[in-house]
Amino acid sequence: MAKTWEEINARIASGEAVVMTAEEFGVLAADEGLKAAAKKVDVVTTGTFGPMCSSGVVLNFGHSDPPIRMGEITINDVEAYGGLAAVDTYLGVTQPSRTKGIEYGGAHVIEDLIRGKAVRLRAQSAGTDCYPRTEIDTWVTLDDLNQAYFFNPRNAYQNYAVAVNTSDRVIHTYLGTLLPHLGNATYCSAGALSPLLNDPTYRTIGVGSRIFVAGAAGYVAWEGTQHNPNQTRDENGVPVAPAGTLAVIADLKAASSEFYSAATFTGYGASAFVGIGVPIPVLDEEIAATLALTDADITATVIDYGVARRSRPALGRVTYAQLRSGEIEIEGKKVQTGPISSIAKARRIAAELKTWITEHKFELVQPLQLLPQPGSQGVKPLDIHTEEAN
Template identity: 45%
Template sequence: MRTIAEINDKISRQCAVAWTVEELKARVIEVGVTQAAREVDIIATGTFEPMESSGAIINLGHTDPPIKIRQCWMDGVLAYSGFGAVDLYLGATQVAEEAEESRAWGGGYVIENLIAGKPVHLRALGQATDCYPRTAFETTITRDSINQFYLFNPRNVYQNFVVGVNGGDRPLFTYLGPLQPRFGNAVYSNPGAISPLMNDPDLQLVGIGSRIFLGGGIGYVAWEGTQHFPLQKRLANRTPIGPAATLALIGDAKQMSPQWVRGCYFKNYGPSLMLGVGIPLPVLNEAVVAHSAVLDQDLVAPIVDFSIPRRVRPTFGLISYAKLKSGRITLEGKSVRVAPLASLYLSRQVAQTLKDWILAGKFLLSEAVAPLPCDRAFLPQDLGGSQLTMD
C-alpha cells in the first residue's frame, strides 16, 4: 500500500494521517481492518516504565594538566571509567556510595538532573602516566559543560513481561516493587495493548536504525537488546506469552526532558530510571493494522511466584491484560489487587506527543538498516560440573 519514502513525503507536507495506537484500535472496531488501513499512514505507540538496563555515556573534555580517569563519582554515584581517559558510563541502577541515608539515591537520579540542566558534583582519581600526569580532579558539571552526553541503553521496551506475586510469608522487595506475602498483591510491568512491540509482534517494522521518541528527544534502535528472546512461545495472534524481544536504544540526552526521563527508587531493591519511549509504526500494508488492532483481552502474561528464590520459578498460568487492568485477579480462590508498574497515563501521553510531532512535520520515519534477529535463544548461566557451595 505504501512505502516509508511516500509516508515521509506526506509528513514533510504535513498531510500524513497519524493515529495513536488506541485510536487505531477504536477505528478498527468501527470500520474494520481494511478501511482503517486505507485511512491511516502512521500508528504512534508509547510506553513509560522503569527500564533499569539504561545509562549514559559522558565525555568530560580534558583537564590541564590532563587526567586519565580510573575512578569517578558523580553526586556520590560511581561511574564506570575503564575506557577513554575522560569517557564515563553512568548506569541507572548504580547506588550512591555515601551515607546510609543516601541509599535511595542512584544513577537514574543523576542522569535526570543532568538532563534537567542541574549541577552535578564530580570527583575523579587518575592513573598517572607521561601523557596524563594528573591524579585527582574535582569540579561541578552540567549538561552544557560536557561534550557528548547520550543515553545508551542495553535493554529497553520488553515486548512482554511477567506478573509478580508472593506466595511466601514475608514481604519481598523486587524489581517490580514490593510484593506482599500470601498473595497480598500482584504487579505487572508491560502496558499491554498500547505497548510498542506488542503491536509489531514479529518485528517487521522496527529494526536497527529505526528512529524513535526517546526521553523527549530523538533516538534510534541501536541493536537487539540484551536478553532478546524472540523465540518465546506465542499465541495465534503472534504475541508472546512472556518476556520476548527487547531493544538497545541510543539518543542525545541533551535533547531530552526530565518530564520523560526520571530517576526512581525501589525500596530495598535499588535505583532505576523511568523512561518514555515512543515507536512509530508505518502502515505499509493491511497486515500492520491487523497486528495493531490487538486488544488487552487478546494478550497474556505469566503469573510468577517470586517467593521461590530460583531462576525458574513456579507460575500460576497465564492471565489476560484485560483482567490485569481490571484491578483485581483471582489467585487460588483469593481476590488479589493488581497494579501496573508502567504508567498507563504517561504511556498514552508519549504516544500522543509522538503523533503530534509527526503531524507537525517534525518527526520523519527512518528505514531500518538491518532487521532485528528473530532466532535468538535465551541462554542461562547454570553451574556446570561440580556444584559450588556459596557461603
C-alpha cells in the same frame, strides 16, 4: 492494499499523513473494520514509560589542565565506569551512591543533569607522562559536557511478567513489594500501547529505526540484551511473556525530565523510568491486525516471585484489561493488582510522537537491519562450572 515506507514519508512531508495512537487505532478498527482502518491510517504511534534498569549514559567531560586519565570516577558520589579513554565514562542507572545508597543512584544523577543541575565530578588516577594529574574535584552541568547520550542496552521489553508471591513473607523485588499468600499482583507493560507488542514479529522495528527516547529523537541501536524472539506466542503471534527488547541511543542534551524519571525500589535498588515511543507504519492489513489489538486481547503470564530461582512457577495467564480493572483471579482467589509502568505517561508519549509526525518534525526510518526473528534465537542460561570448560 499495501503502502511503502516512501509513500508514508511523502505523506508526512506533505502534511497529509493520518497518524493515530495505538489506542485510537484500536477504536477505529473496531468501529470501521480492519480493512478501512488500514487504508485510512498511515502511522500508528506507541509509547511506554516503565522502569528500565538496563539504561545509562555515555559522558565526555573534556580535558582539564594539566589533564587527567580518570581512573576511579564518581559523580555526586555515584561510581561511574573508569575503564574507557581519559575523560569518557559510562554511568548506569542502577549504580547506588556511596553515601546515600539506593536512594540516590546513577538514575538520579542523570535526572539532575537533565534538570540542568550542577553535579560534583571527582576522579583519581595514578598519573602518567601524558596525563600527569592524579586528582580532580569539580562541578559540571550537562551544557559543559562535550557529548552526553543515552546508550541503554535493554529497553521497551516486549511484554513482562505479572508478579505475585505465594510464600509466607513480604518480598521486595524489581516489580515492587509483593505481599505474602497472593496478597497482591504487580505488572509492568503499556499493554496495547507498548511498542513491541504492536509489531510482535519486528517487521518495522529494527536497527536504525528512529524512535522517541526520553523526550528526544533517538534510534534503535541494536537488539536489546536478552532479546528472545522464541518466547511462547498466542494465536495473534504476540508473546505471552518477556520476549523482544531494544538497545537504544539518544542525545541526553535533548531529553526531558517529563519523560525520564529516576526511581528507587525499596529493598531492591535504583532504576529509571524511561519513556520510549515507536512509530509504526501501517504497511498492510497484516500489521494493522496487531496494531488494532487492545488490552483485552493481550495477555501476560502470572509468575510466582516467592520462589527465588531462575525458573519460577507460572500460575496462569491474564489479559491487560483484567489487570487494569484492579483485580484478577489466581487459583480461585481474588488478588488486587497495581501497575508499575505509567499508562498516563505512555499515552502522553504516543500523543507527543503523533504531534511530532503530524507537524513533520519526525520522519520514519526503515530499519537498516532486522532484529533477530522468531525461530532464530532464545535466551541462554548461565551455568556454574567448577573448572574451565573445554
